[in-house]
Amino acid sequence: MNLPDTAALLYQATSRLNKTSDTPALDAELLLCAVCGIDRSAVTCDQSLVLTNRQRDFFSTLINRRAAGEPIAYLLQRKEFWSQELLVSPEVLIPRPETELLVEQALEHLPDQPCNVADLGTGSGAIALAIASERPNVQVTATDISQSALEVAMKNAVRLGVQNVTFRQGDWFTPLADQHYRLIVSNPPYVRVGDPRLEVGTLYEPVDALLSGYDGLDALRVICAAARRYLDHQGVLILEHACDQKIAVHELLSQGGFETIVCNTDLAGKPRVTWGRREK
Numbered sequence: 001m002n003l004p005d006t007a008a009l010l011y012q013a014t015s016r017l018n019k020t021s022d023t024p025a026l027d028a029e030l031l032l033c034a035v036c037g038i039d040r041s042a043v044t045c046d047q048s049l050v051l052t053n054r055q056r057d058f059f060s061t062l063i064n065r066r067a068a069g070e071p072i073a074y075l076l077q078r079k080e081f082w083s084q085e086l087l088v089s090p091e092v093l094i095p096r097p098e099t100e101l102l103v104e105q106a107l108e109h110l111p112d113q114p115c116n117v118a119d120l121g122t123g124s125g126a127i128a129l130a131i132a133s134e135r136p137n138v139q140v141t142a143t144d145i146s147q148s149a150l151e152v153a154m155k156n157a158v159r160l161g162v163q164n165v166t167f168r169q170g171d172w173f174t175p176l177a178d179q180h181y182r183l184i185v186s187n188p189p190y191v192r193v194g195d196p197r198l199e200v201g202t203l204y205e206p207v208d209a210l211l212s213g214y215d216g217l218d219a220l221r222v223i224c225a226a227a228r229r230y231l232d233h234q235g236v237l238i239l240e241h242a243c244d245q246k247i248a249v250h251e252l253l254s255q256g257g258f259e260t261i262v263c264n265t266d267l268a269g270k271p272r273v274t275w276g277r278r279e280k
C-alpha cells in the first residue's frame with residue numbers, strides 16, 4: 001500500500017489506539033496536529049504533509065503514551081470546559097462535562113447584583129473561571145490545598161483574561177477568612193476506597209482530587225458541616241457528588257443546617273449536583 005506520509009501514520013496510529021480509546025482516529029489526528037502545530041482541518045485536507053524525523057519520533061512517543069492509557073487531555077495539555085480552553089497537567093483533575101451542570105446551577109442561583117462566590121478545591125480553575133467569565137460583576141475566590149494546582153488555575157485565568165477571580169492556597173474553608181459568600185460551589189473528591197479507577201497503573205489524575213475516604217464522603221462531610229457559617233442569609237451551597245451519594249449528601253446538608261435541599265440530574269439522568277440554601 002502506497003499511502004501518502006501522514007495518511008499512513010494516522011492509519012497505523014489509529015490501529016494502535018483501537019484497544020485503549022473509544023475515539024482512536026480522533027485521538028491520532030489531535031496528537032498529530034499538536035506535534036505539527038497545525039489545525040485539524042489542515043490534516044484532513046492535506047494528508048501529504050511530511051513530518052520531520054523529530055516530529056515523527058514525538059508523534060510515536062505520544063501514541064505510545066496514549067496506547068498505555070494516558071488521558072488525551074494530559075497529552076495535549078488542554079481540555080475544553082464551558083466553551084473555554086483550559087490548560088491541564090497531571091497536577092489537576094481533567095474537567096468533566098457533567099461538572100458543567102454545577103456551573104449552570106450556580107448561574108441560576110446568582111442574583112443580578114454584585115456578590116461573592118467561593119469555589120473550594122478549584123483544581124484547573126474550571127468552575128471558578130466559567131462563573132467569573134459569565135458574570136463579570138461577581139467576585140470569585142478559588143481555593144485549593146495544592147499550590148501546583150493553583151498555579152495551573154492562575155495560568156488559565158491569565159490566558160482567558162479573567163480578572164475577577166482571586167486564588168488562595170489552603171484546605172477547604174481555611175483560606176476564606178471571615179468573609180461571607182452568596183454562593184459556595186465545589187466539586188470535591190468523592191471517589192471511595194477500592195474504586196477500580198484508583199488502581200495503580202491506570203491512575204493518571206491526582207489521587208487527592210478523586211479519593212475521599214472509605215465511602216467517598218470525607219470531603220463532602222467537612223464542607224457540609226462548615227459551609228453555613230460562610231454563607232449570607234439565602235446563600236446557597238452547590239456540590240457535585242457521585243450518583244449513589246444523593247441520599248447521603250441530602251443528609252449531610254440537613255445536618256449542616258440547610259433548610260431547602262434540591263438534587264439535580266446530569267445529562268445521563270443521574271443524580272449529580274445537590275444544592276442547599278441557608279434560609280435564616
Ligand code: GLN
Nearest residue numbers: 187188189190191209210
Ligand atoms: N467525576 C469524577 C469521576 O467519577 C470524580 C471527580 C471527583 O471526585 N470530584 O471520575
